[in-house]
Amino acid sequence: MQNLFEYEGHKLNLHASIGIASLKYGLSKEDVIRNADLAMYEAKRRGKxxxxxxxxxxxxxxxxxxQLEQALREALNEQELAIWFQPIIDAQKGCVIGLEALSRWRLSSEFIPPNEFISIAEASGMITKLGRQVFDKVGxxxxxxxxxxxxxxxxxxxxLRQFRDSDLTKDIIECIEKYHLPACALHLELTESMIAESETEILPTMQSLVGHGFKFHLDDFGTGYSSLERLKNLPFDTLKIDRSFVVPLRQDDHVMVKNIINIGRELGMNLIAEGVETEVEVHKLLQLGCHQIQGYYFARPMPLDELKIWLATTQPQQLAAHKSSQLSQYQQP
Structure with missing residues (x-):
């Protein structure tokens, strides 16, 4: 539910997640309140x-x-979470230009889905500890x-909790100093929904990090509530085009991708299309002028040892050959 109010000349858009529980024979008032709470949290989990x-x-x-919260706490204490890496390809040049770090957690024989354990880490406050471990392993x-x-x-x-609950600038600078990395080696990704909810809260830290030479990417662009004014005012270097806009390219529906690319160009931003899985999608993106691509078509996320092998055997020879034999005819003149 949401309502629009005006207060002292400001428009306030209020949102609510509601959980409902029935009064049934045999249930105590504590049971009913607990059930309503569970329903409310499910409403939030579904997108608020x-x-x-x-x-x-x-x-x-x-x-x-x-059970997962307790196991995750123990896994973080033992630094058992792994980092996998997915390459980002410049399909025009036929080379790897970067990676995205992705947390992976194996509990006994089960891989816990990232969206499941990340949400637990967020809600419990463990995300700051997880974040520091990610920085250390990536560094x-x-x-x-x-x-x-x-x-x-x-x-x-x-x-968002990393901005709220820790000295994020200090954590990131300590990482690059420890591993003797330049600031340009780390790019920082924020989701569009996160920006829409907390722009004024996180902007000072963003500006501080940009002042130290770090670059920000806006992830899942087009799925939230970003306005052109917000994009102009926030220090983003790159827009990531969400997979939901890439898939329609298979049916030659390129309206949204074309508009996003045009917005990025007008604002002087780089563009990365994510979730690219088919040759048709690659061809269409090249035609539209988006050359930086992330997705299963070129490479899936992989552990560091596998990444080293992939880089040594696939890049740049096979990507360059793939580009020259299949992709160059689709590029814009």
């Missing part, structure tokens, strides 16, 4: 601004969440990789 009625399976969800990996690939960069995702 929703009304959800309690279902009995929510109890199983809570039980799993509690160590980059220090090693840049011996052979001195221009390699890596994108790291940030959460």
């Amino acid at each position: 601004n929703q009304v959800v009625a309690f279902k009995i399976n929510f109890l199983d969800i809570v039980s799993r969440r509690m 160590a990996a980059l220090q090693e990789l840049r011996i052979d690939y001195p221009q390699l960069q890596c994108n790291v995702n940030l959460s």
